[in-house]
Amino acid sequence: MSPLMFNRKPSPAAGYVWLVGAGPGAVDLITMRGRKALSQADVVLHDDLANPELLQICPAGCEFLYVGKRAGQHSAPQDEINRLLVAHARAGRRVVRLKGGDPTVFGRLGEELQALRSAGIAFEVVPGVTAACAAAAAAGVSLTQRGLASAAVFVTGHECAGKAGPALDREALAQPGATLCVYMGTRSLGALAAQLLAGGHAPDTPLLIVSHASLPSQTIRTGTLESAGELACDITDTPALIIIGAVTAPNRAISPGQSRLQEPAHAG
Ligand code: SAH
Numbered sequence: 001m002s003p004l005m006f007n008r009k010p011s012p013a014a015g016y017v018w019l020v021g022a023g024p025g026a027v028d029l030i031t032m033r034g035r036k037a038l039s040q041a042d043v044v045l046h047d048d049l050a051n052p053e054l055l056q057i058c059p060a061g062c063e064f065l066y067v068g069k070r071a072g073q074h075s076a077p078q079d080e081i082n083r084l085l086v087a088h089a090r091a092g093r094r095v096v097r098l099k100g101g102d103p104t105v106f107g108r109l110g111e112e113l114q115a116l117r118s119a120g121i122a123f124e125v126v127p128g129v130t131a132a133c134a135a136a137a138a139a140g141v142s143l144t145q146r147g148l149a150s151a152a153v154f155v156t157g158h159e160c161a162g163k164a165g166p167a168l169d170r171e172a173l174a175q176p177g178a179t180l181c182v183y184m185g186t187r188s189l190g191a192l193a194a195q196l197l198a199g200g201h202a203p204d205t206p207l208l209i210v211s212h213a214s215l216p217s218q219t220i221r222t223g224t225l226e227s228a229g230e231l232a233c234d235i236t237d238t239p240a241l242i243i244i245g246a247v248t249a250p251n252r253a254i255s256p257g258q259s260r261l262q263e264p265a266h267a268g
Helices: 032-039 052-057 078-090 109-119 131-139 189-198 228-233 246-253
Strands: 016-021 043-046 063-066 094-099 122-126 151-156 178-183 206-211 219-224 240-244 259-261
Touching: 016 032, 016 078, 016 109, 032 052, 032 094, 032 122, 043 052, 043 078, 078 094, 078 109, 109 122, 131 178, 131 206, 131 240, 178 189, 178 246, 189 228, 206 228, 206 246, 219 228, 240 246
Parallel strands: 016 094, 016 122, 043 063, 043 094, 151 178
Antiparallel strands: 178 240, 206 219, 206 240, 219 259
16 A cells, blocks of 8 residues: 555645644655645745745645744734634635644644634644654654653743743752753753752753754754753754753763764665
8 A cells, every 4th residue: 555545534625724743854754644735735834943845845826924933033923823824714725834843842833723713714733743852863862761761841941021821840840750852942051950950950960952953954962951051052053952861861972062963864
């Protein structure tokens, strides 16, 4: 059987939204289902982290709307993105909302789903490879490991001022049996490290910082909680994902602070 036959869902009628995870950057790390959605799209709303080469999968005449949000430069407010999704679907189009990594992880998916549900628009969420998994794969470490880490926690290093909801108790994240995967964390790494040390984590707790995971420009830096602040100062190659915890120890072969370029395992 052709692998293309696995998704047996009939093609949806017009007026439908797919919220697709583009994966961490490499074009071949999107799912087959995500590719199929792109190949049927009339309009794609995309942002910075999704590889722009993926747009080549779309049919001729497909409309592309850039709605990226780099830190501090909100080019399209979330309400506007919600409005566009609903308006294009109501106009009878097949819409793809393409998001970096996995849409359910720090992707403002909840707000978009709420808008679609309120408007009665049919949708499907298509998962993707999230940055934490891509970074772990790049570094050759396991996020959970028998006897070493029985939890992997996805946490944001960036908390918007005035954001709604309970503030996170960062000291409480210092669980020895958990691996911390920090998204959007390079600028605040020094502060987070201080909070984890105050919460009881050992100063020599190892960590990795993986920039551009899955891309040819990928780099991996190693350090410890004690050296984290200093290490973070040097980081200009973002996006970067920080993995903190004992599972990163096998990567000690690289000396602390040193960065290295890893050739992708399957180039081309
Ligand atoms: N939905 C995305 C996360 C969006 S938040 C996902 O599932 O991956 C954006 C953060 O993701 C960045 O600040 C960075 O911490 C991380 N990130 C995204 N792509 C990355 C990549 N290729 N390498 C390292 N980190 C990445």
